[in-house]
Amino acid sequence: MLIILSELLDAMLAQACEGHPIETCGVIAGPIGSKRPTRMIPMRNVAQSETFFQFDPQEQLRAWREMEVLGEEPCVIYHSHTQSTGYPSRDDIRLASEPQAHYVILCTAENAGAPVRSFRIVDGKVTEENIQAVAQYPTALIG
Amino acid sequence: MPISVSIPTLLRPLTQDQKRIEVEGATVRELIERMDNQYPGIKQRLLDGGEMHRFVNVYVNDDDIRFVDNLGTVLKDGDNVTILPAVAGG
C-alpha cells in the first residue's frame, strides 16, 4: 500500500492536468527506508510526447545526487498517461529500475478509469497496490 | 589513475553491493571494459551493440557523455563517473 500526503497526490495530478496532452513525470523522495514520500521533484519530460516520457538526464543527475546527500531514496516515481488507462505500459515495465519505489500513474485520458493508480514493478512483475491519502503521516511511520 | 564510479541500485548485485567502485581507464569505453573484468556482466547491462544503451545515462562529473564524446569521452585523474538508468516509459 502507498500511504501518501493528499497534498502530494493533488500536486502530481495538477502537474499532469497542466501538462496534458504531453506526459508529465517526476519523483517524490523520502528518507531511506521510511516509506514516507515527502519531497516532490517534478522532472522535465525530454521526450515531450503524448505516449512517452523520459526524465531530463541533467535534472535526474541533480535530483539523484541531492537524494544521496540528504539520505533519501526515490519513494515514488510518477508519470501521466494522457491517451490510455493508468496501467503500466510495456516500456514502463521494461525500464523500471527502482524495485523499492511505488510507480504512480496519473491518468488524464477521458473515460479511462481511476485518475491515480500505484504499482510495484519488480523483475518485470507488476502488482497494483492501494493508495491511502493522509493529511499527515502517522507517527508510527516517522523515524 | 583511478576513477570513482557511482553504481546504481539495480547494478549493485554485480558489484557485491558496493555503491562506489574505483576503476582505471583513459576513456569511458576503457573504464567499462575494466569494470567488466572486475565485475563480469556489467558491460552487458551498459552497452547495446557496442554503443551506450539508450536508456542508461553515464555522466563524467556533471556532464552527460552523450553531449561530450560518448564512449570516447576522455577521463582524467580524480574524475567522478555516475551511472544512472534513465527513468522512462510510455
Ligand SMILES: [Zn+2]
Ligand atoms: Zn506509462
